[in-house]
Amino acid sequence: MTSDTQNMKITDNAEDLRPEISMGRERWTVFKRDPLAVASLWFLALLVVVAIGGKLITQYIPVFDPSVVRLSEKFLPPFTPFTSEIVPADEAPPFGVYLLGTDELGRDVFNRMLEGTFVSLTVGFVAVGIMVSLGILFGGLAGYYGRVKLGFLTVDTLIMRFVDIMLCFPTFFLILTVVALLPPNIYNIMIVIGVTSWMGTARLVRAEFLSLREQDYVIAAKSQAIPEMRIIFQHIVPNAIAPVLVSATIGVASAILTESALSFLGFGVQPPDATWGNILSDGKGFIFDAPWLTFIPGLTILFVVLAFNLCGEGLREAFNPKLRERH
Amino acid sequence: MTAFIIRSIGQRIVLLFFISIIAHTIVHLAPGEPSKVDPSNPRMKAEDIQRIRDAFHLDDPLHVQYFYWIRDLASGELKSFKDNQPVLEKVWDRFLNSLPLFILATLITWCVAFPVGIRAALHRGSLYDRSSTFISYALISIPGFFLSYMMIIFIVKTFDVPVIGMRTFGLENAGLLMQSMDRIWHLTIPALMTATAGVAVLSRYVRSQMLEVITQDYMRTARAKGLSEDVVIYRHGLRNAMLPFITMFGLMIPGLIGGSVIFETIFAWPGMGRLGYEAILARDFPVILTLNLIAAVLTLIGTLASDILYAVVDPRIKF
Numbered sequence: 271m272t273s274d275t276q277n278m279k280i281t282d283n284a285e286d287l288r289p290e291i292s293m294g295r296e297r298w299t300v301f302k303r304d305p306l307a308v309a310s311l312w313f314l315a316l317l318v319v320v321a322i323g324g325k326l327i328t329q330y331i332p333v334f335d336p337s338v339v340r341l342s343e344k345f346l347p348p349f350t351p352f353t354s355e356i357v358p359a360d361e362a363p364p365f366g367v368y369l370l371g372t373d374e375l376g377r378d379v380f381n382r383m384l385e386g387t388f389v390s391l392t393v394g395f396v397a398v399g400i401m402v403s404l405g406i407l408f409g410g411l412a413g414y415y416g417r418v419k420l421g422f423l424t425v426d427t428l429i430m431r432f433v434d435i436m437l438c439f440p441t442f443f444l445i446l447t448v449v450a451l452l453p454p455n456i457y458n459i460m461i462v463i464g465v466t467s468w469m470g471t472a473r474l475v476r477a478e479f480l481s482l483r484e485q486d487y488v489i490a491a492k493s494q495a496i497p498e499m500r501i502i503f504q505h506i507v508p509n510a511i512a513p514v515l516v517s518a519t520i521g522v523a524s525a526i527l528t529e530s531a532l533s534f535l536g537f538g539v540q541p542p543d544a545t546w547g548n549i550l551s552d553g554k555g556f557i558f559d560a561p562w563l564t565f566i567p568g569l570t571i572l573f574v575v576l577a578f579n580l581c582g583e584g585l586r587e588a589f590n591p592k593l594r595e596r597h
Numbered sequence: 598m599t600a601f602i603i604r605s606i607g608q609r610i611v612l613l614f615f616i617s618i619i620a621h622t623i624v625h626l627a628p629g630e631p632s633k634v635d636p637s638n639p640r641m642k643a644e645d646i647q648r649i650r651d652a653f654h655l656d657d658p659l660h661v662q663y664f665y666w667i668r669d670l671a672s673g674e675l676k677s678f679k680d681n682q683p684v685l686e687k688v689w690d691r692f693l694n695s696l697p698l699f700i701l702a703t704l705i706t707w708c709v710a711f712p713v714g715i716r717a718a719l720h721r722g723s724l725y726d727r728s729s730t731f732i733s734y735a736l737i738s739i740p741g742f743f744l745s746y747m748m749i750i751f752i753v754k755t756f757d758v759p760v761i762g763m764r765t766f767g768l769e770n771a772g773l774l775m776q777s778m779d780r781i782w783h784l785t786i787p788a789l790m791t792a793t794a795g796v797a798v799l800s801r802y803v804r805s806q807m808l809e810v811i812t813q814d815y816m817r818t819a820r821a822k823g824l825s826e827d828v829v830i831y832r833h834g835l836r837n838a839m840l841p842f843i844t845m846f847g848l849m850i851p852g853l854i855g856g857s858v859i860f861e862t863i864f865a866w867p868g869m870g871r872l873g874y875e876a877i878l879a880r881d882f883p884v885i886l887t888l889n890l891i892a893a894v895l896t897l898i899g900t901l902a903s904d905i906l907y908a909v910v911d912p913r914i915k916f
Contacts, residue, residue: 306731435616438893440851442858443873447885448623450877527740531859534742535874547740554746568743575738583734 297588307584310577317574321391324384333364336385337542340376345560347371348379371562373553379566386544386567390574393460393529393545394522400464402518405471406507408433412472413479414502430476433469441466445528449537456539459532463525471517478510512589519582523575530571546571598908605904609897613890620889621663624882653678653882666886679881688869688887694763695857695868701788703849706795713796714803715835721808729800736797745790745863752786760786762865787864791857799845806838813837840911847903851896 291299302308327334342356348371352362363369363378370379408429416426445466452458482488483506491501530547532538534554539545546567553563650656654665669675675684717726752760759765765779810816811834819833820826857870865871869888876884908914 431612431615435612435619438612438616438851438896439620439889440892440896443870443889443892444623446858446874447877447889451624451880523738527738530740531742534740534859535862550740550743554742557746557750564743564746568740571743572735572739576734579734579738 301588310581321387325388328385336381343376382544390545394525396460397463397525398521401468404468409472409475413476523578616893691872702791705792710799714800717804718807733797810838844903847899850899
């Protein structure tokens with residue numbers, strides 16, 4: 271840092287010191303080199319739109335209501351036109367076609383998948399939100415206040431030993447235990463997945479903090495008597511966020527998978543809320559009569575989780591300083 | 598070295614103590630009790646529930662219950678709430694069932710992941726590399742039970758053989774050869790399904806380790822000496838790339854319990870994961886707690902083993 275400044279032409283104008291290409295733009299250039307990652311990003315953006323739109327239309331437009339039961343219409347394969355004379359016309363599926371078929375109660379799978387998109391993504395994002403917040407909190411505390419002593423133990427020892435303890439539990443078994451003992455509702459599942467997965471993030475954040483807290487700009491900030499909380503959250507956290515972003519992206523993928531695995535064992539999000547996981551686990555009983563009930567949610571989970579993983583991998587490359595081209 | 602081992606064993610025992618306390622607290626503080634598993638049963642009267650609560654010490658304070666648990670566990674007298682069988686014996690039976698599944702799955706994982714990963718690293722950017730990367734991600738992303746269902750249907754329809762459970766019903770009187778073939782057949786599919794995610798993760802990891810190694814100076818030196826390409830890659834490259842996998846191996850041991858819940862449930866394999874699942878359904882606290890503790894012990898043994906192996910294999914590491 272110091273040698274760089276000496277070599278540089280001294281200017282008064284801070285604007286001249288700006289690099290030609292901003293950090294974000296440079297990362298975006300690296301990210302764009304991976305076509306799969308870019309495609310995944312667009313796919314996920316589309317998915318968020320579908321999720322929010324799906325939530326709104328399934329809630330407010332009666333034609334899209336996923337809970338309409340039409341017992342005479344059960345197990346119709348995808349693309350069956352609506353021709354029933356028993357079911358009243360106002361309970362017809364959207365566009366007069368069962369786009370993705372119907373399930374064992376004659377509910378429209380297309381509507382249920384639309385509703386499930388919102389719920390599944392919410393489970394993923396909220397769980398990861400909890401995971402990242404706890405990870406930054408504990409990792410940041412251990413990294414920044416690591417040398418502070420509480421009694422005979424330092425903060426760092428205390429927190430990192432706790433992380434070690436948490437890592438010793440078999441994660442899925444722990445989630446299963448807690449979810450099975452708690453009353454089954456969607457919030458408990460999000461919280462439990464989040465609370466049992468923050469340890470990796472905490473380790474990453476701690477490592478970043480340990481190197482960042484000795485940097486010149488932090489010392490400069492301290493010398494200006496800027497409050498510590500502001501140094502941590504405005505000066506250090508933005509610089510430590512890159513690896514967290516990568517692990518968060520992959521975390522959403524694994525939260526969606528965990529939710530579907532819990533649904534499979536019967537501990538997932540309970541009806542009437544539809545998620546991809548419980549549509550899939552309801553459908554598995556009819557795999558020979560109605561294979562679309564298994565394949566549609568199964569393949570949806572596969573593609574969405576794949577998109578999150580590929581996107582996370584693209585971000586990892588983009589944030590990897592070794593791959594950045596020097597200009 | 599000896600001092601290091603003794604110190605880390607000591608640290609791990611302290612960790613284990615805290616783990617057991619946390620596990621005990623989580624399980625007992627969560628709502629839902631063994632006495633409430635069957636609330637609709639009309640024959641369960643208030644005094645019956647009270648008798649159950651007394652028998653299981655459920656009305657005692659938490660630390661007293663913790664003490665009872667540890668005392669019974671240490672003396673081997675811990676009984677399951679559900680059927681009053683000794684817990685350790687139950688777990689041991691299931692452990693013997695899980696072990697072959699775990700060993701075969703681990704073998705498949707390592708035997709497939711290494712060749713795939715090494716080849717991908719050597720042909721970086723080729724079609725093979727890109728497609729193996731994509732397939733790995735697809736395998737990580739597919740829900741395990743969905744893939745297993747596809748596999749069961751495929752196997753049963755194509756080869757017309759049963760794959761659920763540990764053996765085919767009605768083959769008890771068959772010859773030894775027939776029985777062992779049947780056993781292997783039943784073992785292979787669950788092991789393969791357990792291994793898929795592992796193969797995908799490990800082959801990515803092997804690839805990135807190999808990529809690190811093959812750009813090193815000593816690789817160029819080895820080539821410059823005129824060594825054959827195989828010797829360069831496998832003796833000079835692979836050996837150095839192998840180091841981090843010692844840690845991986847240690848960390849895979851606890852998968853014996855946690856990773857197998859789903860697959861053992863699908864394939865009706867009476868192993869430890871399934872025992873845990875059944876115990877959770879029945880609120881069988883002693884079994885849940887003991888399994889959690891065993892998993893923690895396995896994790897700690899795994900990390901200890903990898904620490905020691907690291908020191909043995911890598912002469913640069915000194916204690």
